[in-house]
Amino acid sequence: MEIKNSVILVTGASAGIGEATARAxxxxxxxxxLAARRAERVERLARDxxxxxxxxxxxxxxxxxxxxxxxxxxxxxxxxALVNNAGxxxxxxxxxxxxxxxxxxxxxxxxxxxxxxxxVLPVMRAQGSGRIVNVxxxxxxxxxxxxxxxxxxxxxxxRLSAIARAELEGSGVTVSxxxxxxxxxEFITALRGGAExxxxxxxxxxxxxxxxxxxxxxxxxxxxxxxxxxxxxAYGGTRR
Numbered sequence: 001m002e003i004k005n006s007v008i009l010v011t012g013a014s015a016g017i018g019e020a021t022a023r024a025x026x027x028x029x030x031x032x033x034l035a036a037r038r039a040e041r042v043e044r045l046a047r048d049x050x051x052x053x054x055x056x057x058x059x060x061x062x063x064x065x066x067x068x069x070x071x072x073x074x075x076x077x078x079x080x081a082l083v084n085n086a087g088x089x090x091x092x093x094x095x096x097x098x099x100x101x102x103x104x105x106x107x108x109x110x111x112x113x114x115x116x117x118x119x120v121l122p123v124m125r126a127q128g129s130g131r132i133v134n135v136x137x138x139x140x141x142x143x144x145x146x147x148x149x150x151x152x153x154x155x156x157x158x159r160l161s162a163i164a165r166a167e168l169e170g171s172g173v174t175v176s177x178x179x180x181x182x183x184x185x186e187f188i189t190a191l192r193g194g195a196e197x198x199x200x201x202x203x204x205x206x207x208x209x210x211x212x213x214x215x216x217x218x219x220x221x222x223x224x225x226x227x228x229x230x231x232x233x234a235y236g237g238t239r240r
Contacts, residue, residue, distance in 0.1 A: 004029030012086030016185030091194025141236035179229035
């Protein structure tokens with residue numbers, strides 16, 4: 001798939017990987033739909049990019065998701081790619097994890113991407129083509145203490161993605177997973193809990209810029225590859 005002139009919908013587009021992906025896609029000639037709860041941020045970004053539309057959207061609300069996809073089609077007539085990037089983490093040991101916190105993570109990190117996939121699939125099937133990219137996390141490759149709830153949500157997303165990819169074989173629609181390593185974003189400060197402990201434990205880690213992840217996401221949109229990661233070999237990934 002060519003990035004130029006394609007319509008790419010990015011969730012969590014108000015900062016970090018989502019914003020970087022939107023900027024990179026726009027720089028390559030894509031028309032971008034920017035979704036996030038922070039309306040003022042995505043509206044400002046849309047003005048910066050030009051051929052873009054901002055939609056205030058809580059992706060855990062199915063009605064708002066339906067309205068988001070409808071707005072994309074209304075504005076651009078199609079949706080060529082969906083980047084499921086919105087998500088949140090939690091730093092807490094399993095014995096200390098509140099069930100409501102786990103439920104909230106699953107709702108945002110797993111259920112919401114599924115609902116978004118379900119919402120764009122009729123459009124993509126009608127087009128006969130489409131790319132769905134689900135953003136996971138390099139923490140899925142380790143057994144790091146205090147990441148259990150977050151990793152559980154992302155492992156589930158990876159398996160959901162792989163199975164959806166198999167189910168859509170031959171349809172022209174591909175589902176892919178991108179696995180970033182530690183990335184320089186608001187992620188740690190926005191953790192559902194345990195931000196200070198997580199920041200302390202990550203001290204000294206060499207964080208990737210979000211633009212590096214954005215470049216990988218665009219490459220996966222181009223190729224339709226099943227999976228790509230930025231995790232160093234030393235941590236269980238493929239990056240050398």
